[in-house]
Amino acid sequence: xxxxxxxxxxxxGDLLSVVGAAVAAVALTAVLGSQLAPVHGLLAxxxxxxxxxxxxxxxxxxxxxxxxxxxxxxxxVIVQSGAFLLVLALASVLVYxxxxxxxxxxxxxxxxxxxxxxxxxxxxxNGGVLHAILGTLVQITIALCITIPLGITTALFLTExxxxxxxxxxxIVEAMTALPSIVAGLFILATFVMALGFDKSGFAASxxxxxxxxxxxxxxxxxxxxxxxxxxxxxxxxxxxxxxxTVMNVTLPTARSGLMTAIILATARGIGETSPVLLTxxxxxSLNKNPFSGPMVSLPLVVFEFVKSPEQPMVERGFGTAVVxxxxxxxxxxxxxxxxxxxxxxxxxxxxxxxxxxxRVRSLISRSSDx
Amino acid sequence: xxxxxxxxxxxTPLGSDRPRRIKLxxxxxxxxxxxxxxxxGVTVLGIMLLVGTxxxxxxxxxxxxAGFSFLTTQAWNPDGGxxxxxxxLTGTVLVALVAVVVAVPLSTCTALYITEYAPLAMxxxxxxxIDLMAAIPSVVYGLWGFFFLQSRVAxxxxxxxxxxxxxxxxxxxxxxxxTPLSSMTVFTGSTLIAGLVVGMMITPVITSxxxxxxxxxxxxxxxxxxxxxxxxxxxxxxxxxxxGKGGMIGGTMLGLGRALGETIAVYMIISPxxxxxxxxxxxxxxxxxxxxxxxxxxxxxxxxxxLMAAGLALFLLTLVINFAASxxxxxxRSGANS
Numbered sequence: 001x002x003x004x005x006x007x008x009x010x011x012x013g014d015l016l017s018v019v020g021a022a023v024a025a026v027a028l029t030a031v032l033g034s035q036l037a038p039v040h041g042l043l044a045x046x047x048x049x050x051x052x053x054x055x056x057x058x059x060x061x062x063x064x065x066x067x068x069x070x071x072x073x074x075x076x077v078i079v080q081s082g083a084f085l086l087v088l089a090l091a092s093v094l095v096y097x098x099x100x101x102x103x104x105x106x107x108x109x110x111x112x113x114x115x116x117x118x119x120x121x122x123x124x125x126n127g128g129v130l131h132a133i134l135g136t137l138v139q140i141t142i143a144l145c146i147t148i149p150l151g152i153t154t155a156l157f158l159t160e161x162x163x164x165x166x167x168x169x170x171x172i173v174e175a176m177t178a179l180p181s182i183v184a185g186l187f188i189l190a191t192f193v194m195a196l197g198f199d200k201s202g203f204a205a206s207x208x209x210x211x212x213x214x215x216x217x218x219x220x221x222x223x224x225x226x227x228x229x230x231x232x233x234x235x236x237x238x239x240x241x242x243x244x245x246t247v248m249n250v251t252l253p254t255a256r257s258g259l260m261t262a263i264i265l266a267t268a269r270g271i272g273e274t275s276p277v278l279l280t281x282x283x284x285x286s287l288n289k290n291p292f293s294g295p296m297v298s299l300p301l302v303v304f305e306f307v308k309s310p311e312q313p314m315v316e317r318g319f320g321t322a323v324v325x326x327x328x329x330x331x332x333x334x335x336x337x338x339x340x341x342x343x344x345x346x347x348x349x350x351x352x353x354x355x356x357x358x359x360r361v362r363s364l365i366s367r368s369s370d371x
Numbered sequence: 372x373x374x375x376x377x378x379x380x381x382x383t384p385l386g387s388d389r390p391r392r393i394k395l396x397x398x399x400x401x402x403x404x405x406x407x408x409x410x411x412g413v414t415v416l417g418i419m420l421l422v423g424t425x426x427x428x429x430x431x432x433x434x435x436x437a438g439f440s441f442l443t444t445q446a447w448n449p450d451g452g453x454x455x456x457x458x459x460l461t462g463t464v465l466v467a468l469v470a471v472v473v474a475v476p477l478s479t480c481t482a483l484y485i486t487e488y489a490p491l492a493m494x495x496x497x498x499x500x501i502d503l504m505a506a507i508p509s510v511v512y513g514l515w516g517f518f519f520l521q522s523r524v525a526x527x528x529x530x531x532x533x534x535x536x537x538x539x540x541x542x543x544x545x546x547x548x549x550t551p552l553s554s555m556t557v558f559t560g561s562t563l564i565a566g567l568v569v570g571m572m573i574t575p576v577i578t579s580x581x582x583x584x585x586x587x588x589x590x591x592x593x594x595x596x597x598x599x600x601x602x603x604x605x606x607x608x609x610x611x612x613x614x615g616k617g618g619m620i621g622g623t624m625l626g627l628g629r630a631l632g633e634t635i636a637v638y639m640i641i642s643p644x645x646x647x648x649x650x651x652x653x654x655x656x657x658x659x660x661x662x663x664x665x666x667x668x669x670x671x672x673x674x675x676x677x678l679m680a681a682g683l684a685l686f687l688l689t690l691v692i693n694f695a696a697s698x699x700x701x702x703x704r705s706g707a708n709s
Contacts (some may be wrong), residue, residue: 004590004593005594043526043527068602068604069602071602072604072605076488076603078480079480079483079484079487079488080480080484080488081480082476082477082479082481082484083480083481083483083484083488083489085477086477086478086480086481086574086578087481087497090501090504090574090575092515092519093504093511093512093515094507096515096518097511097515100518149411150414150415151415153407153408153410153411153412154411154412154414154415156411157408157411157412160404160405160408161405161408161409161412165412168416169412169415172416172419172420173415173419174693174694174697175419175690175693176419176423177693178628178632178686178689178692178693179422179686179689180631180632180634180659180682180685180686180689181632181634182632182660182663182664182682183426183660183663183679183683183685183686184422186663186667186675186678186679186682187425187426189667189675190425190429190675190679191425194675211418211422214415215419218415242398242400242401243397243404243405244400244401244403244404245400265506268506269506271508272506272507272509272510273508274508274509274510275634275635275664278635278664279663279664300510300635303510303511303514304635304639307514307517307639315518318514319514322510322511322514325510326508326511329506329507330503332506333506337499
């Protein structure tokens with residue numbers, strides 16, 4: 001595997017032109033805004049300053065470099081500021097939510113109480129979202145109990161039993177990844193709740209999440225299985241193992257880390273979806289441990305319902321719930337990273353290293369006991 | 372798996388050397404495995420077809436009644452027999468287009484920064500942050516858009532409307548140009564703000580696809596361009612972008628598909644209207660999925676099938692875009708082996 005060379009470098013002259021252009025742009029904007037044509041609003045001023053900065057910087061570079069280099073420098077500035085802007089915007093999503101929700105999440109009752117005995121104007125020391133946390137966990141567990149076995153079996157079918165039929169199944173599954181999540185909710189609402197006559201419940205919500213997650217899971221698992229090297233499988237077959245043995249001893253262990261990542265990321269998608277739950281779970285303020293009867297809320301649904309309230313404490317609770325939800329997604333994400341980093345080669349290397357370390361310690365002990 | 376030659380080699384006369392017919396004999400565990408796997412595939416196919424056919428059947432009730440006017444009517448009153456997706460579908464497409472227009476330049480810049488400019492440590496951190504942001508639930512983006520972005524974007528909208536109001540899509544009715552800052556409510560709940568929020572949501576998705584593609588550019592071509600005296604921008608323009616073109620288009624279309632189907636973030640921000648609203652700065656917007664979220668609770672049996680018809684229209688739109696995306700990606704150099 002070829003390594004890519006690092007070709008970047010910074011010269012003091014480049015740095016000075018950037019600083020000089022920035023100072024000039026700020027000064028020009030101030031003059032423009034206060035003397036020539038008054039412009040209102042911070043954002044408009046920043047935009048004008050940015051354009052001026054680009055122009056001044058281009059002129060500065062042009063003084064001692066050729067045309068292509070001027071383009072190179074200007075584009076570099078544009079690309080870097082675009083990336084900076086995106087990171088700033090995404091960071092503001094996280095920071096704003098955490099700051100607004102910070103006042104709610106520090107109270108322990110947020111995690112131990114439901115909202116049954118709390119009115120919207122009550123302070124944050126009262127009431128919590130235990131019902132939503134439990135609801136989310138129950139719903140995603142049911143959804144995973146259906147999705148994981150069915151998804152992995154189907155992905156195995158797509159890779160291990162090739163043919164016209166499995167190609168057809170793959171096309172349909174790919175098409176269903178385009179199904180908007182709210183339509184999945186609408187489907188469960190129209191069949192399970194209205195046609196079959198069951199109540200809106202946690203189970204109905206799990207079914208809606210399942211319909212949404214299943215195609216995502218199958219597609220991800222299918223990609224993972226296709227990445228298993230054919231040479232490994234052929235070696236196993238060549239040694240006389242059957243297809244089933246090969247799948248159990250070669251395909252699944254090799255794909256294990258990829259499968260874990262696929263499962264965890266699909267779980268994060270499933271946990272964060274609001275719209276299927278909105279249509280199928282109903283809404284309640286109290287704890288419901290039974291997914292098969294009565295309404296059962298989930299975290300995103302509670303966020304959505306809380307912030308609709310005109311009362312300030314409810315909005316703060318909504319933001320606090322959003323922080324809890326993000327923390328849950330973060331935990332899943334880190335788990336996915338850890339699982340994805342594990343592969344057969346890495347595990348083997350770690351085992352060898354451990355064995356070597358043990359051998360070194362042993363030899364040290366034996367030497368010291370000799371002395 | 373055991374293979375048995377049907378005839379012994381010695382029976383074949385010399386000179387007529389043909390490939391032997393091979394008969395495949397599978398042992399019991401293999402047969403069971405294949406049966407179970409096939410059963411799984413059939414089950415999933417059944418579920419998916421059930422969803423599809425059910426949608427079609429229920430939607431056809433409404434479609435049958437509305438006929439062709441379903442595509443041209445700008446109102447939503449299914450029980451009065453007067454409903455159509457002209458306004459909602461246009462609204463959906465407008466929100467998604469604003470989102471893509473915001474997301475694509477930002478994603479391209481970020482993906483290029485990650486692969487071409489950033490120091491190694493920064494690269495790893497950024498990849499992590501972008502992947503994490505792709506997993507953040509849409510309701511969080513909706514919160515941010517409603518409470519944080521809306522009040523900050525409204526003055527900018529006002530400024531654009533006063534200075535560029537002569538461009539049709541930026542026109543805002545009912546605003547007095549002599550006192551442009553008099554009321555901000557005409558600028559909240561607009562297509563622009565909904566589009567910005569959805570754009571923020573899809574940017575991480577598009578960025579990670581583009582980054583993946585840009586990082587696959589062959590080193591030889593990169594260094595060849597450098598060796599011929601290209602600047603870094605020269606390398607990007609003549610090697611990276613041409614190589615990654617397919618992936619860029621594919622990623623954008625996948626982002627567009629996500630943007631079309633987004634419900635909660637749009638629903639939280641817009642003030643719903645049921646006429647075609649081509650003025651993206653003005654309060655009032657609609658999308659198919661927020662229509663469903665808005666109407667499902669009060670919908671009658673027939674109203675629900677009208678909503679299904681709208682959902683089906685959205686599904687078909689996303690489907691076309693997804694298939695177009697995958698065919699573009701599959702045909703490009705960068706996506707040929709993914």
